[in-house]
Amino acid sequence: MSDSLFASFLGRDMAVDLGTANTLVYVRGRGIVLNEPSVVAVNVRDGRPLAVGSEAKRMVGRTPSHIQSVRPLKDGVIADFEICEKMLRYFIQRVHQRRWAKPRMVICVPSGITGVERRAVQEAAEYAGARKPAYIIEEPMAAAIGAGLPVHEPTGNMVVDIGGGTTEVAVISLGGIVTSQSVRIGGDELDDAIAQYIKKEYSLAIGERTSEEIKMALGSAFELEEELNAEIRGRDLITGLPKTIVTSTKEIREAIEEPVTAIVDAVKVTLDKTPPELAADIMEQGIVLTGGGALLHGLDARLSSETGMPIVMAKNPLHCVAIGGGQFLEEFAALKSLISSTDH
Known part of the structure; x- marks a missing residue:
């Protein structure tokens, strides 16, 4: 095989960090080329996806009744197989221009998933256009390699x-x-805990985007030297009208405890x-x-x-799993023993 042809085959290999919140794609020889929210906006009348990734996330909580923003993964596993397959297909096509050739793919999954859940991930990837078999690597191993651990x-x-x-x-x-x-x-449970706390303590309904913003601004796991306050806007559950409250890092720490x-x-x-x-x-x-x-x-x-x-x-905590999966692509022959496929 010529060097140029071999290089073109390498360019088709990709590692996917299929996350509940975000999906990252690493292409062999190029690094991380995609980092998008794992969200799909769907027209419920015909099941057609209208937007994927960042565009779909911007629609969360702001759509008419016939459009739903769906997160196809929950707790690290596939909750909606069909939507997950469509999302993966969209991401693959965005980074892989050669429609006639199927890319070799390594997918990062939680270590605690069942055999059925693992197979669902492989099938979703293969239906979305990955070459069979799709390989699986456990996230903690990928994270450790991506963090540079020996x-x-x-x-x-x-x-x-x-x-x-x-x-x-x-x-x-x-x-x-x-x-x-x-x-x-994980992070989703922290967001949910914040929303439930605000609802219980202030009778205020807030959306998941607001919960995430509060977590990032005020969330803490340990007492801080300087406690902070911030305004939160939502809908008063008693009057039904918009309402603003002030909360603190101390309250949010209690919420996510x-x-x-x-x-x-x-x-x-x-x-x-x-x-x-x-x-x-x-x-x-x-x-x-x-x-x-x-x-x-x-x-x-x-x-x-x-x-x-x-x-x-870690140096790049958000990217460690994708980088680790990418290292398997870069050193596939040497590291193949650490990953699995349905054939193994």
Whole structure:
């Protein structure tokens, strides 16, 4: 095969971080080329998708009754197979111009999903245009590689990947996951907790976009040196009219305490199951945080306080899983043993 033809085949390989909140696509030799919300706006009259990604997310809460904004993934797994397949097809076509050739694809999935859920992801990718078989890599392994951890060495590496729908905690050594914990709690649960708190305490209804904005502005997992306040606008559930309230970081910390505690507990359970030699390595190197949820203010301090371990924020926490999946493409022959397909 000529070098130019071989290069064109390489250009078709892609890794997909199929997230509950966002989907990222890494193309071999090019890096991350797409980062879009995992949202599809659908015309319910005929099932036709009207918008995908950022455009669809802008429509959330602002559509007429015959248009619905659908998030096809929930808790890290496919909730609507048909819409997920259409979303994947759209993203593949955006980055892969050669319609006649199917790209080889690696898809990143939570470590705690069932065999049925795993197969659903593979089938969605294959129906969307991926070459069979679509390969699967577990998110904590991809996150660890994307964060630059020496996963092939005989030392303990611990990664905590907090996504939109799941939190993946894993201890990795010699190219394998030694022990792990997967909980279906992530950024979405923090958003929901904020919306429920505001509804209960202030009789105010707010949308998911507003909840996410509050989380980013006021959310914290640990007491801050300086507490902040912010205005929130929503609909008064008593009068039905627009209303503005003022809330604080202290209140929002109280609102998200339950899901934050569940994340902390998952880390503690994993540490408790870690062999002593690997635990000593982790004590020396630290626990690495990845994923969008890792950006929650004070989460590193909270984890350090409750585990006694040093906490390290990955360089590009939002991109670690996609970058790790991409590394499998770049070194496919050497790393193929770490991924799986239905043929294995």
